[in-house]
Amino acid sequence: MKESIKKPVLAVGPFHPLQEEMEFFQLTVDGEIVTDIDVRISYNHRGIEKISETLQFDQVPYLVSRICGICSASHPLAYVQAVEEIAGITPPERALYVRTIINELERIHSHMLWVGLAGHFIGYDTVFMWAWKYREPVLDLLEEITGNRNNYGNVKIGGCREDVPNEIIGKMLKELDALEKKTDMLTKAVLDDPVLHARLKGVGILSYEDAVKYAVTGPTARGSGVAIDVRRDDPYAAYADLDWNVITQPEGDVFAKAVVRLLEVFESIKIIRQAAKKLPDGPIAVEVKEIPAGEAVGHTEAPRGETFHYVRSDGGNRPVRHKVRAPSFVNVPSFKASCIGEEIPDVTITLAAVDPCYSCTERLAVIDENNKIVHDYETLLKLSREKTAKMKKEML
Amino acid sequence: MSWKIWSLKKSPWVFHVNVGACNNCDIEIVNCLTPKFDIERFGMKLVGSPRHADALLVTGVGTRQAVVRLREVYRQTSKPCVVFIIGACACGTGIFHNGYHVAGPVDKVIKEVDPNAIIAYVPGCPPKPEAIISGVVKALSAI
Amino acid sequence: MNQEELKNKISEIKDKLESIEQPLENRMYLTCKAENNYDISKFLFEDVKARFVTVTGIDAEHCFEVLYHFSYDQTSCVITVKAIISDRENPSIESITSILPAAEWIEREIHDVLGIDFKNHPNMRRLILSDDWPEGVYPLRKEIKK
Ligand code: SF4
Numbered sequence: 001m002k003e004s005i006k007k008p009v010l011a012v013g014p015f016h017p018l019q020e021e022m023e024f025f026q027l028t029v030d031g032e033i034v035t036d037i038d039v040r041i042s043y044n045h046r047g048i049e050k051i052s053e054t055l056q057f058d059q060v061p062y063l064v065s066r067i068c069g070i071c072s073a074s075h076p077l078a079y080v081q082a083v084e085e086i087a088g089i090t091p092p093e094r095a096l097y098v099r100t101i102i103n104e105l106e107r108i109h110s111h112m113l114w115v116g117l118a119g120h121f122i123g124y125d126t127v128f129m130w131a132w133k134y135r136e137p138v139l140d141l142l143e144e145i146t147g148n149r150n151n152y153g154n155v156k157i158g159g160c161r162e163d164v165p166n167e168i169i170g171k172m173l174k175e176l177d178a179l180e181k182k183t184d185m186l187t188k189a190v191l192d193d194p195v196l197h198a199r200l201k202g203v204g205i206l207s208y209e210d211a212v213k214y215a216v217t218g219p220t221a222r223g224s225g226v227a228i229d230v231r232r233d234d235p236y237a238a239y240a241d242l243d244w245n246v247i248t249q250p251e252g253d254v255f256a257k258a259v260v261r262l263l264e265v266f267e268s269i270k271i272i273r274q275a276a277k278k279l280p281d282g283p284i285a286v287e288v289k290e291i292p293a294g295e296a297v298g299h300t301e302a303p304r305g306e307t308f309h310y311v312r313s314d315g316g317n318r319p320v321r322h323k324v325r326a327p328s329f330v331n332v333p334s335f336k337a338s339c340i341g342e343e344i345p346d347v348t349i350t351l352a353a354v355d356p357c358y359s360c361t362e363r364l365a366v367i368d369e370n371n372k373i374v375h376d377y378e379t380l381l382k383l384s385r386e387k388t389a390k391m392k393k394e395m396l
Numbered sequence: 397m398s399w400k401i402w403s404l405k406k407s408p409w410v411f412h413v414n415v416g417a418c419n420n421c422d423i424e425i426v427n428c429l430t431p432k433f434d435i436e437r438f439g440m441k442l443v444g445s446p447r448h449a450d451a452l453l454v455t456g457v458g459t460r461q462a463v464v465r466l467r468e469v470y471r472q473t474s475k476p477c478v479v480f481i482i483g484a485c486a487c488g489t490g491i492f493h494n495g496y497h498v499a500g501p502v503d504k505v506i507k508e509v510d511p512n513a514i515i516a517y518v519p520g521c522p523p524k525p526e527a528i529i530s531g532v533v534k535a536l537s538a539i
Numbered sequence: 540m541n542q543e544e545l546k547n548k549i550s551e552i553k554d555k556l557e558s559i560e561q562p563l564e565n566r567m568y569l570t571c572k573a574e575n576n577y578d579i580s581k582f583l584f585e586d587v588k589a590r591f592v593t594v595t596g597i598d599a600e601h602c603f604e605v606l607y608h609f610s611y612d613q614t615s616c617v618i619t620v621k622a623i624i625s626d627r628e629n630p631s632i633e634s635i636t637s638i639l640p641a642a643e644w645i646e647r648e649i650h651d652v653l654g655i656d657f658k659n660h661p662n663m664r665r666l667i668l669s670d671d672w673p674e675g676v677y678p679l680r681k682e683i684k685k
Contacts, residue, residue, distance in 0.1 A: 041667065046495045234612075
């Protein structure tokens with residue numbers, strides 16, 4: 001009668017103690033080992049595909065940029081590309097470059113965000129605070145260009161709404177230089193840290209075969225050695241003219257995904273530098289009159305993977321069907337392959353669930369009685385590096 | 397001022413409830429904690445359970461599936477508490493107002509549970525961290 | 540495979556298709572009857588080695604269309620299989636989850652929002668709609684206005 005014994009079920013969600021969307025995970029466990037996993041979504045279902053049918057073609061980009069706040073440049077771009085395909089519109093050259101720049105800035109801040117959160121999930125809040133501090137200048141740049149820190153709403157059918165003014169470019173490149181240095185430091189710290197190795201390596205492995213079967217995309221796929229990237233495979237915006245690499249890692253564990261994301265930040269910086277240099281003069285939008293009947297697909301590489309939009313028009317002023325496939329929709333179910341057989345604490349990072357604990361080391365200064373600063377940022381950094389090196393020796 | 401209200405205003409601990417947001421409002425809330433804004437200096441922090449919280453930060457439209465849980469979370473929060481409604485979605489369902497799966501706006505849902513709830517609104521899509529902080533300060537000084 | 544070879548490869552299953560359209564060099568639309576969809580999807584995934592992207596369900600007033608999108612990344616070709624379900628009363632189609640676990644969620648979603656039944660699906664529970672959503676109301680059907 002073994003079957004009739006109820007297996008213990010561990011519930012995670014729907015409200016996680018941190019942020020991100022609500023999801024409800026039910027982990028069936030055997031001791032510490034997870035034997036099955038079930039996910040219930042719907043908490044965040046707003047019926048966007050139906051709302052889209054009630055909006056006019058040029059209003060939809062503002063709706064789809066609100067599907068996901070962090071991918072608020074790639075969703076409208078995918079939609080706009082689909083509509084442009086139906087109507088046979090070619091946006092002006094400069095608009096393509098502006099789109100590229102905005103999308104890459106978005107990728108940088110999104111990857112930084114993820115790295116920070118990943119650090120937070122495993123209780124390594126130094127990484128969290130650093131990464132989130134470094135992404136602030138990128139948000140400020142985006143605000144200067146588009147008028148909003150997130151939800152830029154910058155693409156429209158036929159081009160872009162706001163230009164990247166030539167005056168900003170110098171500032172942007174300077175910020176990127178600073179960011180590159182900091183990311184370099186962060187990457188080295190992460191790649192070198194024995195604690196992170198111990199915590200993330202070999203955890204939550206998604207094999208190459210499973211990655212193909214579950215059709216995952218983006219860094220999730222590239223972390224499992226599947227070299228797909230829409231920017232290279234089906235170049236849009238200005239990617240075909242620029243020179244950059246697709247980063248892959250064969251291992252498929254959480255560490256590999258972190259490495260892919262960190263290295264992609266450098267590629268994005270590279271792309272923006274080239275795009276800023278090549279940025280052609282000219283208008284940023286063409287006039288669009290009518291959208292004829294037809295159907296088309298548009299896809300872009302969002303920070304999390306391929307964003308796919310299908311649009312059908314009947315010649316009226318609203319889409320008759322607009323399908324959105326966000327990258328997480330295929331990436332999340334792959335938990336079934338990567339989590340089963342893992343221990344509970346490892347599943348939580350694989351699921352990116354939370355260990356609520358906050359600290360902030362960044363502005364720490366140790367002050368002695370006479371109010372003289374004994375350790376400031378630089379010396380503390382040095383001290384912590386030495387400590388890491390010592391621990392590394394001990395652990396090896 | 398009763399001592400309960402007095403203590404509510406000092407170093408409020410907040411619990412963050414996402415009831416169908418696009419994540420941007422949530423990220424801006426977390427941004428308030430990170431080095432650039434760092435409101436933890438003032439003793440405000442995110443806590444993991446509504447029972448520890450003095451304030452709820454609610455974001456998102458309030459989808460049909462989520463409002464049921466929102467009511468429950470509000471009931472579990474220790475009273476008195478302040479409900480901060482963050483973002484255009486939460487204030488009035490915003491761009492999603494005619495969605496079939498939307499049961500918001502959030503203030504309506506909260507008032508169903510407790511007509512006397514203390515509610516503060518921070519509009520914006522998303523409100524900048526500065527706006528969130530200023531909204532919290534204004535609301536707390538108005539109580 | 541280059542684009543030419545891909546086209547030749549796809550013409551191997553010509554007898555299962557109603558039509559092949561190619562509006563752009565790297566966009567293909569293959570129309571078929573609902574009952575052939577399983578074989579075609581299997582062929583695309585296993586023989587052509589295309590990557591599964593997603594499924595779109597459409598209420599096209601007189602019939603339902605179920606669009607299986609695949610992407611053949613070597614030639615950047617997006618292949619869309621358009622399966623037509625003409626029975627509006629009891630729409631059903633064969634599930635492809637057994638070959639492609641990636642399709643599990645999207646088939647459940649289409650079942651929720653359009654009421655199309657996926658035969659032999661391992662787990663046809665509600666996914667995207669709330670627990671208190673009434674049975675038999677399919678929000679993406681055209682007759683539902685709000
Ligand atoms: S108010 Fe705007 S930013 Fe906030 S959740 Fe809604 S759509 Fe997203």
